[in-house]
Amino acid sequence: MNFQELNLIDPIRRAISEAGYTSATPIQQSAIPHVLEGKDVLGCAQTGTGKTAAFAIPTLQNLQNKPGTGGIRALVLTPTRELAIQIGENFATYSKYLSLSHLVIFGGVPQGKQVQQLKKGVDILVATPGRLLDLYQQGFIKLTKVEVLVLDEADRMLDMGFVHDVKRILEKLPVKRQTLFFSATMPPAIRKFAGSILKTPAEVSVTPVSSTAQTVSQSVYFVDKNEKADLLIRLFSDNTVNRSLVFTRTKHGADKLAKRLGKKGIGAAAIHGNKSQNARQRALEDFKSCKINVLIATDIAARGIDIDQLPHVINYELPNVPETYVHRIGRTGRAGNNGVAISFCDAEERVDLKNIQKLIGFNMQVVKTPA
Incomplete structure (x- = not known):
């Protein structure tokens, strides 16, 4: 409807x-x-x-x-x-x-x-x-x-x-x-x-969403909260990831991360409710046209975003509601394409990870943090 x-x-x-x-x-x-x-x-x-x-x-x-x-x-x-x-x-x-x-x-x-x-x-x-x-x-x-x-x-x-x-x-x-x-x-x-x-x-x-697509590879890094930005920068620097939709919990966190990546020469933009419609649209178009490689979004701002062949979704911060995780990573691996979902988990988010894995029915692959 x-x-x-x-x-x-x-x-x-x-x-x-x-x-x-x-x-x-x-x-x-x-x-x-x-x-x-x-x-x-x-x-x-x-x-x-x-x-x-x-x-x-x-x-x-x-x-x-x-x-x-x-x-x-x-x-x-x-x-x-x-x-x-x-x-x-x-x-x-x-x-x-x-x-x-x-x-x-x-x-x-x-x-x-x-x-x-x-x-x-x-x-x-x-x-x-x-x-x-x-x-x-x-x-x-x-x-x-x-x-x-x-x-x-x-x-x-x-x-x-x-x-x-x-x-x-x-x-x-x-x-x-x-x-x-x-x-x-x-x-x-x-x-x-x-x-x-x-x-x-x-x-x-309504029946809640609980399953993730088979075409999406899911993994998790255990990392200290204050080291997440450095880990993300390293993943982009060594080409482990490329075009990515990155999720943060807050608008302030999205802005802060975009600035941090920009200082390292990684093209990034944040979209959230405090941005004007024009600014959000411009960021989305820049991402779709590959002018920037990273779009950082809060959950509400990400609604309505439809990007063909999005290779990566990164949960910079895990959602505290498991179903939100399923919705986030559902933006990659669409229409038969393969996708990659990477999550960063700090000590405070261990319970969130446990709840997510309970919902999706399996434990994600744990990836060792690069030195």
Whole structure:
């Protein structure tokens, strides 16, 4: 189904078109109409299936079409900092031509900047439960105007011990609201919890992607975090790799790596949500025409990128969601061509690697780091 068929307003259609979105994924086709109608939704979908757009796009449209009275109008709860950042980047992309503001808050960092943003006012708040409750208790957050609640990755949230925090947050929200509940799995405990907070929900589900193409050779280097850039430079210098799509977790990381490679004479460009559409398009065209050999992207910016005969995908930083890995390396080895997927894994990413290998069903070949 084309996004044009989903009754989206022009500013959103324009924003998602510029981001490279054309066809809606199954979860988007199923969920967006229900959300636009104001229904509660119970969704079973892994990250990597387009789930964030399935709740973010229609929520933005509903808020834009209905004037607010000030205060936080939509609250998105998610278990980890990485997911919160990724969701925030999605909201930034889809709301490019809207008058709505959003903010991402999470723990583990000083709260000063987050508090400053909250004081300015925000329409959509993406938060991890602990930091949300902390700032709420300090009086920096009011939840009385929330119209939409999204619980994302609900099973992970409960597995990570956030169930009591989530229940405390629910007590502070208006009873009359739209609730969107997404979980990768739906065991009895999760379904019971969903049933306690949803009102006659529409149920949507999709089968997660879990397999990688046979045409893609997959390997991993174990390397210290601060030595990843040097390893990447060596691989290009000794022609182990050539044209490559390189994935980083953050926009800042993409920019920093592009500059580092450029100083070593390796043609590289970064694309992410902070780049203008013209800059992203120019970088993509330069890469396709082989003017540069390295395109460095965040996951959201890479959506819509379709490159014929891409020889290499490099996971400079492993994704913390296994399905994202499958989507990343699916950009090489297409149409019967052979492809190579290389991952860099530091000590903090060992758990991510283990989860990825569990999903794909085998252990990647370990390559010794060159001296």
